[in-house]
Amino acid sequence: MDAFVSLVNGLSVAIQPMNLLFALIGVLLGTAVGVLPGIGPALTVALLLPITFKLDPAGSIIMFAGIYYGGMYGGSTTAILINTPGESASMATALEGNKMAKAGRGGPALATSAIGSFVAGTIATLGLTFLAPYLVDIAVSFGPEDYFALMCVAFVTVSATFGDSPVRGLTSLFIGLMLGLVGIDILSGQSRLSFGVPELYDNIEVTTLAVGLFAIGEALYVASRRHIQEEKLEPVRGSLWMTKEDWKRSWKPWIRGTLFGFPIGALPAGGAEIPTFLSYSTERRLTKHPEEFGHGAIEGVAGPEAANNASAAGTLVPLLTLGLPTSATAAMLLAGFQQYGLNPGPLLFAERPDLVWGLIASLFIANGMLLVLNLPLVGLWVRLLAIPQPWLYAGILVFATVGTIAANPSPVELIMLTVFGILGFLMRRFDFPIAPVVVGLILGPVAESQLRRALSISLGDPMTLLQSTISATLLAIALIALVLPFFLKGLGRFKAVED
């Protein structure tokens, strides 16, 4: 009950008019930067830090948290409407969301993503309130071998993003894995596949790859098909809002997405991308409408969006209880605390309860504000699709390029964006799925470095992977997920023969 009393006290801090105003500014700014690809919440908070120095600590930290949550909302809007994921965590949303938008169901897609984000954000913030002290012990006990096992589960399950042909899917995945090798190897400090180009030392930026493949590739593809057949986009077909059927198909993915997002987000090396992919794959397996996947299934938007927002709340668990920043944005929030001489960690809850609980309470408020802000805008946003195609795609090209350049002002980054755009065009032209490339770039380096760390700690003994309970369990899940489909298929064939 302690947590509950503290939360009520926190609410009294959060509803002070100044703090409400800060939360509002935060969510507005966050939504704006989330929309622009490349410029994320981390960069925004970094640039605001020196300006907010003179403000009251509670107010500015509440604003930073608003930016964080707002960024998660904004990223999904562009992912759905123009296939340009503003953040790598919105990539899974783009897969089905953009298909829905093209089929005139942009309204329901945006609505399920906004409501799903709200539901997930609220549940996850409740989790943060009540479970943080317990979760953090589990999170810290996750060692490199356990992360490697988690990556194995992710690799096996993301095959759902492969499309219809496993060979093409695997080809795409391996392109991504190869791109993941570029840059300085974290364990040995040596550069790989960077050919002496200093800009490549820092690895390939996920957003540059995602924007290049998704947005630029698509714009080129549409341009190449234009004289063959005019694709007519219908901004709205059917209801602008979610139908009863949409609600029925959305609520379970929201809950499941939250269950993926919150705990994985709370892991020090969990991140937001893995839970969104896991959620997408799960929904694809569990759906009653498998024929719709790949053509705009609402479950494929609802789940990943919920996972995305829940992981944002999860990230705050190690940040507030241990002072562990586990994402770029969390690191900036930490810097925000430190600028007031506050050190998040076990002592912060005792030393400044007003601040911690004020922050948690304002997360609930920011979440509500985002829902109220975003739902009425759905009608406006979908009008974007009514813009004539040449203008729309020219706009996307400018938008994608400006975002990338703003985040990393270097000609090499632009060349990479262009190369990835052409790659995306060719892959689309020859029917290779593009999502696995990004999946490979995100998961590959993590899996590699965690495996090598685990082996380094165990002095080269591979049995370490099975000696940890968490790791052994996760590896078993991965194995079952890998073998089961074949087994079931075999059983089906066996039955067919019997008939």
Place this chain on the structure above:
Amino acid sequence: MTQFRKGLWRSALAVAAVAGFVTSAAAQMELKIMAPAAPGGGWDQTARSMQQALTQSGIAKSAQVTNVPGAGGSIGIAQLVNNSKGDGNQLMVMGYVMVGALLTNKSPVTLEQTTPIARLTAEYEAIVVPADSPIKTAKELADALKADPAKVTWAGGSAGGVDHIAAALFAKAAGADPTKINYIPFSGGGEALAAILGGKVTAGISGYGEFESQIKAGKLRLLGLTTPANQGTTDKPSIKAQGVDIEIANWRAVVAPPGISADQKKALVDAMDKMAKSAEWQAILKQKGWEDSYVSGDVFAKILADEQARTKEVLTSVGLVKS
């Protein structure tokens, strides 16, 4: 035509010279400070703090901060050396980490090409173990290393960075073979801290600030800091005073482009000297918890050269730089 051009060129030079004289004489410099890293990191924070102190104390009329991120500063320094030659208003923040990064990245541009101005701050490295570890002192850790360096696992920051170098120096001082240390680099402080708290590694090594709140909360045991022997206190013991001969600090400094005149260099050093003494800068140091380690001019140039030589030796001994 050529005559006309020459004349134009000359008068332009004259105007520039006069303008340069006037600005430096009035001590109203319009400085540009480059942080060779993305916004938010240590170098960026240093640059922005300098901006704040320089403008608020009136030492400079303006100070513009630019970010040139990438490859541990290799991209920033290349830009400074190639594009800002002779620019007496340009500064670049750098630090000990850049010394190692330039060596491991085999950068074509080196620190010798820059004009050293001043060292500003320093942070000592702390060695910690989980609270339930049997190791209680730095000496015990040294003994464990001497027995079998591979069995002592270290968690710290990136390969070739200051944490890695400090671990290698510690092993060497302990009488163990530094090439055999089992150093596990983690990206970002959070991940390394989680591995130490979870008892996955023997010891952790990083700047004291990274561990401070965990040490105070009793979750980590501080074995010591890499401070000089006479600077140890009861809650922050010096490792050197415990008999392991190691002294290293992660410092941050500013350098200017190559090819600036002696007057320009003097103006920059003077500006930094004034800034270091200003109340504004001292307030920032206190608020950020940065140790003041100010030295300027030739003293700093000497330190920079020494650190480069030592770092090269250590990195060669751990196999990150081929000699």
